[in-house]
Amino acid sequence: MNIRQIQILRELYPSRSHIFSTHLAENFGVSERTIRNDVRDINCLLVEYGAEIVRNHHHELTLLVSDENRFKQFIEEEILKDNAHPVEKEDRVIYLVRKFLLSQTYHKLEDLADELYVSRSTAQNDLKDVKVVLKKFDIKVVTRPNYGLILQGDEQQIRNAISELLFERFGRNFINMNQHEWLLDGEKMSFIYEALIRNLKEYTINISDIALNNLVIHIAIAYRRIIDQKIIPEGKGQWIDLTEEFEYKIAQEILKEIETKLNVTFPPLEVSYVTMHLLGTKLNHKVHSSDVDPLGQLVHEIIDKADKTLNLRVANDKELYSAILLHLKPAVHRFKYEMNIRNPMLDAIKANYPLAFEASVIASQVIENHLNIKINEDEIGYIALHFGAAIERRKMVVKPPNILVVCASGLGSAQLLLYKMRRKFGHRINLLEAVEYHNLNAEVLEDVDHILSTIPLPDSIHTPWTLVSDIFGDKDMDVVEDIVSERSDFVMDQFLDMDLMFTHMDFKTPEAVIGFLSKVVLENNMVDEDIKESVLHRESVASTAFGQLVAMPHPIESMSQTTFLTIATLKNPIDWYGKQVQLVILLNVAKELEYSLEPLYKHLISLIDDHKRVQACLETTSTRTLWGIIRGY
Structure with missing residues (x-):
């Protein structure tokens, strides 16, 4: 197939939507007859792979697939054989984002369209999405007449975009350094990683694996940008006072080793950036704080606010206090220097621990009010892990619910009901007693979690209650099972x-x-x-x-x-x-x-x-x- 025919298929795949042949002819600058000839040639190939492009009387073209497996084979062999040219719109957008972020030259729209095997209009639409993606970082794609398109933005923001957009897309597995060839060859990436490990061990600095990977990413991006003669201006040197920090010396040693091996010179400001990473990710293992410590007071307020808002019942969890305090000590440096860490577990945390995540959102608001900073989702996700652990610890010591029985039909029915419940649920419930309705009062209800009543109770009774029959049959057993197990269909x-x-x-x-x-x-x-x-x-x-x-x-x-x-x-x-x-x-x-x-x-x-x-x-x-x-x- 020629380039135009590949482009036609890429227009029709994977959306399988209707496209006017006149539209294709206009986009490619050819006649509609040429498009019909292209479709005929494409169909000669597709017939062997269970697919066909059909044309209706409105001159609309549609891709029909009768054998998905054989057609998938064709796509892999003919369309996807060059992985540098993505088919899906999302993949094309990230391809263009990477091209603009890593390139120092101008790009013409026509050349980008040819490179992606799509029409000019499709490339133009993809470019709109590229601009939306980069807008988050205050980066623009600007046009210069007779030259083409090029990136325009703050150097620090460009580096942030490379880190957040491209590494999120292409992975963070540092076991195989060759997977980052698009940024730096595997040998250089490995050396940066090993230099970090050597110096961190020598100075007994302990950081998490994720923090280590983030630091490797930061140094690799800095190296690539410096080689491309893209330096962060000294005006950005708000961290120059970090020279007095112990971590500054370690940062100097790390970058000095990399400079010698990779023949590059890191400006002093880059040393401050690495220092900032070390300060913001260093793990502590002991709590050196008290209630008079402002940070300790902040942690107490965080836990109290989240506990009262969401009724978590973790206010007295000392492990939670220690964990959040230890997390905040290096985090304060991240907040101070506007250093955003990446959390690869974020989506999993939000999906699996939503209550803990909401507690962490509340925590972030308390921190923002006290420290006058804004915390991003990644940081919120890390704090959520500590609340999640506290919730799990609380589950381990949960007491069985206190159940009170209200029975209006006499002692015999009450005793039968109590006996059946004890036999069925045993230690899973704490069965208090059976009382008459007229004996219900605040003192009786003080420690009751749930009431099982053989008669409807008035609205004045605020304790949760469930109506059961006098004989307490199988359906009533199921109701109590719902209460004991906290089954969600019951509470909904x-x-x-x-x-x-x-x-x-x-x-x-x-x-x-x-x-x-x-x-x-x-x-x-x-x-x-x-x-x-x-x-x-x-x-x-x-x-x-x-x-x-x-x-x-x-x-x-x-x-x-x-x-x-x-x-x-x-x-x-x-x-x-x-x-x-x-x-x-x-x-x-x-x-x-x-x-x-x-x-x-x-x-x-x-x-x-x-x-x-x-x-x-x-x-x-x-x-x-x-x-x-x-x-x-």
């Missing part, structure tokens, strides 16, 4: 309301969805007035998109008297700050919690992880059906 009832569920809504942005759901609960007098602003503030701290087309936004602080969910499905997926979302679950948490949110989060995460249930939510137009799917029927 109190959080769901069909009047707060909406299907197939036509919104295009997260702001529009949040605005609608906020308006609904506001009009029902369920939340404080600034609910929308609070939810958007929470999104600005860290996106609540979990993947799997689900987002779970919520206010940065509790704004309601009760905990409840407001749910909307969308007609089509929308971009939710970097992830595609079609199911939105707005979570409002009560200002004063009397129970753990863990069962609720556990249930919601099980929903997110269940692709079939999510798809069922998206497909139904019935709020009753949606209610049942969310509940877990």
Whole structure:
């Protein structure tokens, strides 16, 4: 196939959408007849691989595949044989991002299109996405007449972009240094790694494996940029005072060894950058702090705020206090020097420990208020690990629930009910006693977690209660099993309301969805007035998109008297700050919690992880059906 024919296939694959032949002819600067001839030639090849390009009476071209396996073989052999030329739009965008970040020359749009085997218009659309990606770093792709396109931006931001965008894409496995040939050859990468290891061991500096990898990345990028004569201006030298730090001497030794071996000269400012990394990632193993220490006081406030807001029951966990204090000591240096560390576990932490992540978001707000700095998602993720460990420790010492029985039919029924429960659940519950309704009072209910009653109880009874039959049959046994196991289908009832569920809504942005759901609960007098602003503030701290087309936004602080969910499905997926979302679950948490949110989060995460249930939510137009799917029927 010629280049144009490859381009035609790349236009049709992988979206398999309809494309007008006139559109292709215009893009490639040829006649429509030439396009028809190209399609005929392509089909001669595709017939052996179970595929065909068909043309309807509207002159639309569509790629039809009857044998996916054979067609995949064709794509791998003919289209993907040169891995430098990606097919998928996402891959093309990151290819262009890498090309601009690592190149010092101008690029013409036509040349980029030929290089990618796509039309000029496709390359132009890809370039729009490249500009969006780079905008986060205040980097622009500018055009100079008669020259072409080139990158324009602050050198430090360009280095940050290389680190965050390209290393995130191409991996961080330092066992095989050759995987980073796109930046530096394997031999040089290995030497940087080994030089770091030697000096860190010599000076007994202990850092995590992730921090070590990040430092290798930083030095490798600095080396590449210096070789390309791209130096950070001295005006950026706000860390020059680090010369008095012990870590500055270590940084000098590390870079001196690399300079000698790789024939490069690192400016003094680069020594300060490496010093900053060492200060910001050095591991401590002992707590040298007290309640009078400002940092110790900050940690206490962090834990108290998160514990009260989310009812975590970890306020007295001394290990949590020590862990967060040890984390914050080097982190303060990262905050001070605006050093962003990368957290490769971030998505897994958000997906598997959502409650701990929310505790960490609360912690970040306390830190920001005290230190007047902004903490990014990666740092929040690391703090979440400490809250997650505390939650797991608390589970290990959880006492069985205290169950009180209210029986109106007499002593015989009460004793039978108590006997059956003891035989079934044994030590899994702490069965207090059986009492009559008229004997219920504050003293009796003081330590009760749940009431099993054979009669309906009035609203004046605030302790959770469940109605059971006098004979306490199998269904009643299942109810108690739900209580003991904290089964999420049991706890979901109190959080769901069909009047707060909406299907197939036509919104295009997260702001529009949040605005609608906020308006609904506001009009029902369920939340404080600034609910929308609070939810958007929470999104600005860290996106609540979990993947799997689900987002779970919520206010940065509790704004309601009760905990409840407001749910909307969308007609089509929308971009939710970097992830595609079609199911939105707005979570409002009560200002004063009397129970753990863990069962609720556990249930919601099980929903997110269940692709079939999510798809069922998206497909139904019935709020009753949606209610049942969310509940877990």
